[in-house]
Amino acid sequence: MNIPKGFKFVGLHCGIKRKRKDLGIIYSEKPCIAAGVFTTNVVKAAPVVYNMEVLEKSFKNIRAIVVNSGVANACTGEQGMKNTIKMAEKTAKELGIPVDSVLVSSTGLIGVQLPMEKIESGIEEAAKNLAEDPLPFAEAIMTTDTVTKTSSVRVEINGKEVNVLGVAKGSGMIHPNMATMLSFILTDAQITPEALKKLLKASVDKTYNMIDVDGDTSTNDMVLILANGLSDALEIHEGTEEFQKFSEAIDIVNTELAKKIVEDGEGATKLMEVKVINAPNVNVAKKVALSVVSSNLVKTAIYGEDANWGRVFAAAGYSGAMFDHSRLDLYIESEKNRIMVAKDGCEYPFDEIEAKEILSSKYVRLILDMKQGNGEATAWGSDLTEKYVEINGRYRT
Amino acid sequence: MNIPKGFKFVGLHCGIKRKRKDLGIIYSEKPCIAAGVFTTNVVKAAPVVYNMEVLEKSFKNIRAIVVNSGVANACTGEQGMKNTIKMAEKTAKELGIPVDSVLVSSTGLIGVQLPMEKIESGIEEAAKNLAEDPLPFAEAIMTTDTVTKTSSVRVEINGKEVNVLGVAKGSGMIHPNMATMLSFILTDAQITPEALKKLLKASVDKTYNMIDVDGDTSTNDMVLILANGLSDALEIHEGTEEFQKFSEAIDIVNTELAKKIVEDGEGATKLMEVKVINAPNVNVAKKVALSVVSSNLVKTAIYGEDANWGRVFAAAGYSGAMFDHSRLDLYIESEKNRIMVAKDGCEYPFDEIEAKEILSSKYVRLILDMKQGNGEATAWGSDLTEKYVEINGRYRT
Known part of the structure; x- marks a missing residue:
């Protein structure tokens, strides 16, 4: 130190x-x-x-x-x-x-x-x-x-x-x-x-x-x-x-x-990093990245090791930022591997076993390429687990 | 019908x-x-x-x-x-x-x-x-x-x-x-x-x-x-x-x-109603009510039947609305009983057993009296449970 x-x-x-x-x-x-x-x-x-x-x-x-x-x-x-x-x-x-x-x-x-x-x-x-x-x-x-x-x-x-x-x-x-x-x-x-x-x-x-x-x-x-x-x-x-x-x-x-x-988030088992690239501007990138890491549904999907990319797009969509969602590409990445799971706002065929393997990593990255500018931002979030509920249902008493 | x-x-x-x-x-x-x-x-x-x-x-x-x-x-x-x-x-x-x-x-x-x-x-x-x-x-x-x-x-x-x-x-x-x-x-x-x-x-x-x-x-x-x-x-x-x-x-x-x-919220065991009264105006009342029912920490406290009123005040505080928090009173209520748990922004001595009894009800009401106007709003939320995590960790696969 x-x-x-x-x-x-x-x-x-x-x-x-x-x-x-x-x-x-x-x-x-x-x-x-x-x-x-x-x-x-x-x-x-x-x-x-x-x-x-x-x-x-x-x-x-x-x-x-x-x-x-x-x-x-x-x-x-x-x-x-x-x-x-x-x-x-x-x-x-x-x-x-x-x-x-x-x-x-x-x-x-x-x-x-x-x-x-x-x-x-x-x-x-x-x-x-x-x-x-x-x-x-x-x-x-x-x-x-x-x-x-x-x-x-x-x-x-x-x-x-x-x-x-x-x-x-x-x-x-x-x-x-x-x-x-x-x-x-x-x-x-x-x-x-x-x-x-x-x-x-x-x-x-x-x-x-x-x-x-x-x-x-x-x-x-x-x-x-x-x-x-x-x-x-x-x-x-x-x-x-x-x-x-x-x-x-x-x-x-x-x-x-x-x-x-x-x-070290309460009950967390994974760290998720959401990197938004090529956003219309930096503010959109920030809003989208934060909205995705904050979504309970994205958090539970990450916990469940489920490549439920639709939840990522939905969370981007309600971030409050305006953008063209028909351009979004999404990748998931671990230290060892990276695959595309959605392209141009739609599903992109991927291997479920490979996806599950990536998501079973302790440190999961989601890379959202918005393909409409050069704004960039990164946010980090924990997953949401039964343990979180247990900890917070009992904290005071 | x-x-x-x-x-x-x-x-x-x-x-x-x-x-x-x-x-x-x-x-x-x-x-x-x-x-x-x-x-x-x-x-x-x-x-x-x-x-x-x-x-x-x-x-x-x-x-x-x-x-x-x-x-x-x-x-x-x-x-x-x-x-x-x-x-x-x-x-x-x-x-x-x-x-x-x-x-x-x-x-x-x-x-x-x-x-x-x-x-x-x-x-x-x-x-x-x-x-x-x-x-x-x-x-x-x-x-x-x-x-x-x-x-x-x-x-x-x-x-x-x-x-x-x-x-x-x-x-x-x-x-x-x-x-x-x-x-x-x-x-x-x-x-x-x-x-x-x-x-x-x-x-x-x-x-x-x-x-x-x-x-x-x-x-x-x-x-x-x-x-x-x-x-x-x-x-x-x-x-x-x-x-x-x-x-x-x-x-x-x-x-x-x-x-x-x-x-019928995913995994919910309780319905929580948050009624905000005497807010500076209706918009503040709405923002505060929604912020409280949406807070994961309030939801888990309700699930845990814990009169953790501090979480309610914290959620009101980050709602984006401006108000004087030193005036807030908070009551919890079931069909049968109602008690005050906080007064003028601070703790108000209450009986923990009585509070627990109220919160064990299926339908729990929180009444937040802001004492600074006549705005009013009501919001409803579910509690957050391990079951929610379980449902959403597995929905797709």
């Missing part, structure tokens, strides 16, 4: 959950340039509202992110906001940094107040145990996740090494724009606030906003990026070659994390 | 499906005023495109609807359109009526061509067996439906009896706007074409467009209404009291059919 210079991590159990880790902190030795993208849900959790306000003013001075799992602190009214502020205050006090240099994040059950006593003593303990290893932190932010999710790259900027590390969680309530999904991207790059904000937004649109598990957009989603400038590389400015290079590095990390989230 | 005068029905097995009835005809002794509402999916099945064209010209002269189940005739290109025309021609010939007085409808698997020989001999046989009873027809249009769906009312118009009968099918791919849903409304009322068109559109918006099983909008949906004027009642004109009365009768039939479709 390429851990950016100057960041420390901690993750521990403070008692919100029964046994598993439920509290984590990311700390930076130096103030960071920071940017965030937040849920579009009208019902925003207290920490989402809080961070949006903090970032308005302190986007050049962020030092820490404190996160709890188990309780989302959403639909908790004034008390919820007070508790978020208290989490920031306590973290600031224990770390000896300004209150407005701390961002807060929560994920878990909606509508329950945070157990503040447990959280406060948890923060006290956490502050004393900061370390190099990001994994305990990655564990502490999990809810229904079954695996930790990290991704990192090293990129050369002006001949100097820059590191990017991403840590994310997410498994259910996953749908663009955003989801019960937290992602924290850390880098030792030096970069202007404007450039950082711009590249984060662009990257989120291509990655987290192109995934779907269950069509539900959460109240708590956020992606935060902190750049502490501790690498030796020169400051990155918008519109330069180095900006492009750094953007690509961020995209790599975000794409990997986005795919990991979908792969 | 209140069967409108002058209509005859038939339903039989012609060989598209293995055993069950798969071809039906509705016939009217007298030319009908007709109107239709069709799927908004860009990918429209051949009979949808065909009927839209026929209705443009022949909306005063419709005599029959021929319907097959088993194959949807969607994504079938030019051959598909030729087959639809052939179905109309054959029906016209056998019944001795003009070709452009016949509407065509198909439902079933996408992307397969119709077995025209079977269908043509089926139409030949069907034309000889028209009868009073609509039930064989109701059976012939079923796909994954487990029960036939009919509804009828009698209403007095200018002191004379008018009958309205609706026959519908639908179970999966159910989402506004429209679904793999066919609904045929028949009446012996006399009515102007403008009035009929207007009231059908308004009624569909309140009924079929407010239901959700799985979020998928089909390629084949249609609602057709035929009025043959054979009752003794005077002609109904827009804006009159009798128009209002007749509209209400149509609404009753469509509401009942819409609810029956959801109740």
